[in-house]
Amino acid sequence: MQSVGSETDLASVESIEQELTLLVRRAQKVHLRGGPTEQVVERAAYGILAWLHDTGPLRSSELAAHFHLDASTISRQVAALEQAGLVTREPDADDRRALRLRLTDRGKKVLSTTRAERRGVVRELLRSWSPEDLARFASLLAAFNAGLDEHLTGDPHTAEGGQR
Amino acid sequence: MQSVGSETDLASVESIEQELTLLVRRAQKVHLRGGPTEQVVERAAYGILAWLHDTGPLRSSELAAHFHLDASTISRQVAALEQAGLVTREPDADDRRALRLRLTDRGKKVLSTTRAERRGVVRELLRSWSPEDLARFASLLAAFNAGLDEHLTGDPHTAEGGQR
């Protein structure tokens, strides 16, 4: 048998599964205001603003692919963001069905304050961590996300218990 | 000043915040059936079953405290679990207002298959990781969760940007 995985590995996997379950449940509560006088940015909207900011104008479909969400979900969230004046939907010259989403100045400002606040919470949470652990955690999280992305992108069934 | 945090640390924090945002969004999709012929266990219900199994009979309020959720949320989810025959609500002898929640045999069976399936996905996702990284990720996640727990338990406001 090729690299069975020691008992220790299994214990790690079990522990990771457990902690992830808890994390996903609890982390949603760390939901923040867009700043002192700013409007609230929905948890879902924050991710969109951030990704739009970091990667430039995108189409709805590209956002949906990034988050592995249904197009309709993105559509509604984007509609809300536009309503709030945080993004604009410009017709795409190349394809008149499509729209390019772009942050407004207001959107950039709201993202910036919200992001600062969220980073502040994370920094506070990790206040006592060593720089090495911080760096490790960052890189392990990124690796995990990459694996998750692949898992969700590829065949959505291969990764079962084993046989089947 | 005490350990200002180097630029590298800041970059790690930013990266961690980013990855967590994505993780929380994406990880919810890894939602599984309770087994081949078993009923579906809601994402929320899985956590309850698992915690109940691992720590023995609990009250609703204790579950709510563990997950940092409102009592009403737990109440509904527990009602659904009872409906499905996965847990029982036994009157508590000490306090007749309270109920002790206990897994049924069926609940244990469903948990066991669901958990196996989830662990299978995680194992698959982490297939290529070194044992060291697995162990590190497990322990860092646990530490992060502990910090999160503390943050949510304690004053829900102290962890702002910094001064204030």
Next chain:
DNA sequence: CCGTTATGGTTGGTACATGCAATCAGTTGG
């Protein structure tokens, strides 16, 4: 040129997750 099929996006309907406010029942301490 049209049909046919494919693609980008929106809208209707539905389900789950969650919080707050109100309520009920039982407990505790004057």
Next chain:
DNA sequence: CCAACTGATTGCATGTACCAACCATAACGG
């Protein structure tokens, strides 16, 4: 015994998400 408290449930509102149906435009094939 009454007041204040606590465990739990229920009503109501909101956010997140999916699927199915739909509209508009594109891309192809006669």
